[in-house]
Amino acid sequence: MREERHPGQAKIECKDITKVFIQKGKQRVHVLDHISLDVKENEFVVILGPGQSGKSTLLRIIAGLETPTEGHVLIDGREVKGPGPERGLVFQGYMLFAWKTVLGNVEMGPKLRGVPKKERREIAAHYIHLVGLDGFENHYPHQLSGGMKQRVGIARAYANNPQVMLLDEPFGQLDAQTRYFMEKETARIWETEKRTILFVTNNIDEAIYLADRIVTMKGKLPGRMHVVYGVDLPRPREHTDMAFLKLRHEITEASELTL
Amino acid sequence: MVDIANEIQQQIQERRPLTLAMILTNRWFLYGVSMLAFFLVWDRAAAARVFSSGLPRPYEVVLQLWRMMFDPLAGKSLLGHVWASTQRILIGFTIASLVAVPLGLMMALNRYVNAIVKPLFDLLKPMPPLAWISIAILWFGIGETSKVFIIIIGTFVPCLLDAYNGVRLVEPELYDVIRMLGGNRRHEIIQVCFPAAFPAIFAGLQIALSIAWSCVLAAELVSARSGLGFIIILGMNLSRPAMIVGGMVVIALVAWGMSQLVSGLERFVCPWKREIDSR
Numbered sequence: 001m002r003e004e005r006h007p008g009q010a011k012i013e014c015k016d017i018t019k020v021f022i023q024k025g026k027q028r029v030h031v032l033d034h035i036s037l038d039v040k041e042n043e044f045v046v047i048l049g050p051g052q053s054g055k056s057t058l059l060r061i062i063a064g065l066e067t068p069t070e071g072h073v074l075i076d077g078r079e080v081k082g083p084g085p086e087r088g089l090v091f092q093g094y095m096l097f098a099w100k101t102v103l104g105n106v107e108m109g110p111k112l113r114g115v116p117k118k119e120r121r122e123i124a125a126h127y128i129h130l131v132g133l134d135g136f137e138n139h140y141p142h143q144l145s146g147g148m149k150q151r152v153g154i155a156r157a158y159a160n161n162p163q164v165m166l167l168d169e170p171f172g173q174l175d176a177q178t179r180y181f182m183e184k185e186t187a188r189i190w191e192t193e194k195r196t197i198l199f200v201t202n203n204i205d206e207a208i209y210l211a212d213r214i215v216t217m218k219g220k221l222p223g224r225m226h227v228v229y230g231v232d233l234p235r236p237r238e239h240t241d242m243a244f245l246k247l248r249h250e251i252t253e254a255s256e257l258t259l
Numbered sequence: 260m261v262d263i264a265n266e267i268q269q270q271i272q273e274r275r276p277l278t279l280a281m282i283l284t285n286r287w288f289l290y291g292v293s294m295l296a297f298f299l300v301w302d303r304a305a306a307a308r309v310f311s312s313g314l315p316r317p318y319e320v321v322l323q324l325w326r327m328m329f330d331p332l333a334g335k336s337l338l339g340h341v342w343a344s345t346q347r348i349l350i351g352f353t354i355a356s357l358v359a360v361p362l363g364l365m366m367a368l369n370r371y372v373n374a375i376v377k378p379l380f381d382l383l384k385p386m387p388p389l390a391w392i393s394i395a396i397l398w399f400g401i402g403e404t405s406k407v408f409i410i411i412i413g414t415f416v417p418c419l420l421d422a423y424n425g426v427r428l429v430e431p432e433l434y435d436v437i438r439m440l441g442g443n444r445r446h447e448i449i450q451v452c453f454p455a456a457f458p459a460i461f462a463g464l465q466i467a468l469s470i471a472w473s474c475v476l477a478a479e480l481v482s483a484r485s486g487l488g489f490i491i492i493l494g495m496n497l498s499r500p501a502m503i504v505g506g507m508v509v510i511a512l513v514a515w516g517m518s519q520l521v522s523g524l525e526r527f528v529c530p531w532k533r534e535i536d537s538r
Contacts, residue, residue, distance in 0.1 A: 063439060064439075065435055065438070065439070082438075083435065083438035083439045084438075084439070084441060085439070085440060085441035087439065088439065089435075089436075089439045091432060091435075091436070093432065095430070095432050095433055095435075095436050097433070097436075097450075097451070097454070098455075098531050099454040099455070099457070099529065099531045100454075100531075108437075108440055108450070109440040109441060112437075112440055112441050112442045112446055112450075113441060140530070140531045141531075142531065156440075157439075160440055160441065
C-alpha cells in the first residue's frame with residue numbers, strides 16, 4: 001500500500017546511511033558514514049567528489065544494489081529493499097546488451113514488464129528520438145561510439161519510466177569534447193522530460209553545468225558529506241560565465257578537486 | 260564497407276592501368292604462387308622417389324579419388340565412405356553437445372549441480388579420448404556403437420567446459436542492469452546469461468568438432484569396415500599410398516566444410532559478433 005506523499009516530502013530521502021564492507025572476512029572498509037540527503041521531485045542533484053570518496057557506493061545503495069549497514073533510503077516514502085524499475089540506473093561502463101540492437105536494448109524494460117510489442121516499440125522509438133539517435137535503431141552496440149552507447153543507456157533507463165534517474169559517472173569514459181556535448185544533451189533531455197535526477201561525478205564543471213544542487217563529498221574514506229551548494233544560475237549555462245567561474249572557484253578552494 | 264556511427268567507410272578503388280608490380284604484389288596472385296610451388300615441390304619429390312615409392316604424385320592421388328568415386332571399395336563408393344564417417348560424427352557430436360552444453364550451463368548457474376558434477380568432470384577431463392578405444396571395443400564390440408562412444412567422450416569435455424566458462428565470464432554488472440529494469444532471476448538467466456554465453460559455446464563446438472574428427476579416425480584405424488579412416492588403413496595394407504593421401508585430402512575437405520557450417524550457424528545466431536577481418 002503506497003503511503004500518501006505529503007506536499008513538501010522529498011522524493012528521495014536518505015537517512016543516516018552508513019556502509020561498511022567486510023573484505024576477506026577480516027578487513028572492515030568504512031565507506032560511508034552517516035549520510036543524510038533529501039532530493040525533491042524533479043530536482044537535479046549532483047554528488048561531487050574525487051575518486052574513492054564513496055559516492056558510487058551511495059548511488060548503488062539508493063539504487064538498491066547494495067544494502068546499507070545502517071540507515072535506510074525512502075523513495076516516495078517507501079523503503080528501498082532491492083533493485084527495481086522505479087529507479088533507473090545509467091552505468092559508467094554503458095553495460096549495453098551486446099546481442100541486442102539499440103531498439104532491443106531500449107525496449108528491454110517494457111519487455112520485462114510484458115508490454116505488448118507494438119506499444120513497447122513506440123515507447124522505445126520515443127526515447128531513442130529523445131536522446132537523438134534516430135536512424136540507429138537497428139545498430140548493434142559495437143557499431144556505436146562511446147557517446148552514442150551512453151545515450152542508449154540513458155534511453156534504456158528512461159524508457160522504463162522510472163520515478164528517479166540515477167547516473168553513476170556516466171561520461172567518465174568519454175573524451176572531453178564528447179563529454180561537453182553529452183552534458184548539454186543531458187540538460188536538454190532533462191528539460192524535455194523532467195525527472196528527479198541524482199548524478200555522480202568527479203568533475204566540477206560538469207556538476208555546476210547540470211545541477212540544481214551540488215553535494216560535495218570529502219576526499220577520504222569514510223565518505224562524509226562536505227558542503228552543499230545551491231546553483232541558481234539560469235539555464236542554459238555557460239562555462240565561461242562570471243557566476244559560473246565564481247562558484248567553480250569556491251568549490252575548488254573548499255575541496256581537493258582541481259577539475 | 261564498414262558502418263561506424265555516422266561514418267561509412269568505403270573502399271575507393273581508383274582505376275589505374277595494370278602494372279606488373281601490381282600483379283606481383285596482389286594477395287591472390289601470391290596465394291596462387293604459393294600453392295603452385297607447393298604442388299611442384301610435391302610432384303618433384305614424388306617423382307624423385309624421396310620416400311621411395313611412399314609418396315604418390317598429385318595426379319595419382321586425383322586419379323585414385325576419381326576411381327573411388329565410381330568403383331565401390333568394400334561395398335561403398337567414396338561418397339559412401341565420407342557419409343559413414345560423417346554420420347558417426349554427427350550422431351556422437353549431437354548426443355554429446357545436447358548433454359554437455361546444458362550441463363555446463365547448469366553447473367555455472369547452480370552451486371549444487373556444480374558441487375556434484377565438477378569433481379567427476381575434473382577427474383575424467385585430462386584423459387585423452389583415444390585412451391578409451393580399447394575398453395570401448397571391449398564393451399561395445401567393433402561395430403558402430405564403440406566408434407560413436409569415443410566421439411561422445413571426446414566432444415563432451417570441450418562442449419561442457421566452454422559452456423561453463425561462457426557463463427562464468429559474463430560481466431556481472433549486466434545482471435545488475437536486468438535487475439534495475441525490473442527483471443527477476445529467470446530473466447537474468449534467459450535474457451543475459453544465455454545470449455552472452457553463445458559465442459563461447461560456439462567456440463567450444465568448433466573445438467569439439469575437430470576433436471571429433473581425430474576420434475573417428477582413430478576409431479576407424481583400429482577397427483572399421485567403412486569410413487575415411489578405413490580407406491587410409493586399406494591404402495596402407497594394399498601398399499597404395501595414393502589411397503592414403505587421397506583419404507587424407509578428403510578428410511581435410513570434409514572437416515573444413517563442417518567447420519564452415521558451424522561458423523555459418525554462429526553468424527546466424529550471433530549477428531553481433533565482430534568478425535576478425537582476415538587479412
